Amino acid sequence: MSEIRLSTVLGPAFHLLARDVFQHGHTHYDLSGGRGSLKSSCVSLLVPLILLTNKGTHALVLRKVANTIRDSVYAQYLWAIGELGMADYWEAKVQPMELIYKPTGQKIMFRGADDPMKIKSIKVPFGYIAVTHFEEKDQFAGRAEIRTILQSTMRGGSKFWNFESYNPPISRDNWANKDSLEERADRLCHKSTYLEAPPEWLGEQFLREAEYLKETDERAYQHEYLGIPVGTGGNVFENIDVRELTDEEVSAFDRICNGVDWGYFPDPWAFNRCHYDAARRVLYIFDELTRNKMGNQETANLLLEKGLTREDRIVADSAEPKSVADYKKFGLHCTGAIKGPGSVEYSMKWLQSLKSIVIDPKRCPDTCEEFMEYEYERTKDGDIISGYPDRDNHHIDAVRYATEPIWRRPGQQAKNTYIPLYARR
Known part of the structure; x- marks a missing residue:
């Protein structure tokens, strides 16, 4: 692969970084940026070339959760190999998920950190793992988790490259944001934005969406597109507007969505x-129901008493297909949420990106409490960890299900790929 070819597919903002990588100027590379910053594209283009210029080496690409890999970072690397004009030289496998360079047998392996034992047991046919890539660095449980993995992989060789790419979380207290500020001689930190990418690579629609958000919500634009951590604390939702809604306001609502999170006890059944x-x-949240120890017939009756009919679509947790079927039998228009890998992360980020979430504290006291008190988890040292705790979030889940037809991109029912690749790059 010639340097000329790489320069035509690698974003201009990364040319100096690429030179440093191939000269092995550093061991660790921290790449952060907002949507369309091309950071993940950069890493996926460089890693195959590192292997080709360093015989006997292999690469390991990691995400926090294994079931998010195929439609995200694995697809990203397939794209990169194609852009480099090398597709015919690589074999793509999914069981296990890896790319194999046919002339030498060198591998790019893809794994999830949710099973640490599988990472420790990785064996390569020859040589050693010289390259690691932690995609969505902020999703990992702090520097300690990454360090533990690197202690298992950085052995048996003379040269190593470790890449960590991520979209900066909204909170400045997030461990990933704080970690990137720490200076170390063997690490190069690189920040990029979509403004440094060739406009034709992103497309007119992407640029229009960015400009619209800049005009309508400067704070959200700074975070999503410029990668600036604009939050200061541990609250997941910093766009909550708690106020009473008048009957006149509610009567004018015409784009209504309904959501149900199944529960019995101790987790409650929740409706919004x-x-x-x-x-x-x-987003206006103007009605709720919360119940314990009630069966499907009883909760369905509550909704029918509220006036819901077959004309009112309800999106519910698809993990209980029998409950969805029961609601249909009881005369409600209930469908299961599509969900899928990445859906929780994408729907939560969509809620966080809204200009505001208006919650009526009198009509929805339980929902208001959940949204106001929902916080990121922290390490034992008090640093915030990205990811959304699966507790005390029953109405939050009901709202996510209710709004799924809005935030889910069209045509994704088959693959459930929620986050566009340009948003990861």
Whole structure:
């Protein structure tokens, strides 16, 4: 692969970084940036070339959760190999998930950190693992988890490259944001934005969306597109607007969505009604029900008493297909959420990106409490960890299900790929 070819597919903002990589100027490379910053594209283009210029080496690409790999970072590397004009020289396998360079047998392996034993047991046919890539660095449970993995992989060789790429979380207290500020001689930190990418690579629609958000919500634009941590604390939702809604306001709502999170005891059954103002990017949550120890017939009756009919679509947790079927039998228009790998992360980020989430504290006291008190987890040292705790979030889940037809991109029912590749690069 010639240097000329690489320069035509690698973003201009990364040319000096690429030179440093091939000269092995550093061991660790920290790449952060907002949507369209091309950081993940950069790493996926460089890693295959590192292997080709260093015989006997292999690469390991990691995400926190294994079931998010195939439609994200694995697809990203397939794209990169194609862009480099090398597709015919690589064999793509999914069991196990890896790319094999046919002339030498060198491998790019893909694994999830949710099974540490599988990482420790990785064996390569020859040589050693010289390259690691932690995609979505902030999803890992702090520097300690990454260090533990590297202690298993950085052995048996003379040269190593470790890449960590991520979109900076909204909170400045997040461990990943704080970690990138720490200076170490063997690490190069690189920040990029979509403004440094060739506009034709991103497309007119991407640029229009960025400009629209800049005009309508400067704070969200700074975080999503410029990669600036604009939050200061541990609250997941910093766009909550708690206020009472008048009957006149509620009567004017015309884009209503309904969601149910199944539960019995101790986890409750939760229901929410919402209205989404797309023009202003404001979500209104104006009704709720919370019950313990009630069966499907009883909760269905509660919704029928509220006036819901077959015309009112309810999106519920698809993990209980029998409950969905029961609601249909009881006369409700209930469908299971599509969900899939990445859906929780994408839907939560969508909620966080809204200009505001208006919650009526009198109509929805339980929902208000959940949204206001929902916080990121922290390490034992008090640093925030990205990811969303699966507790005390029953109404939050009901709202996610209710709004799924809004935030889910069209045509994704088959693969459930929620985050566009350009948002990861």
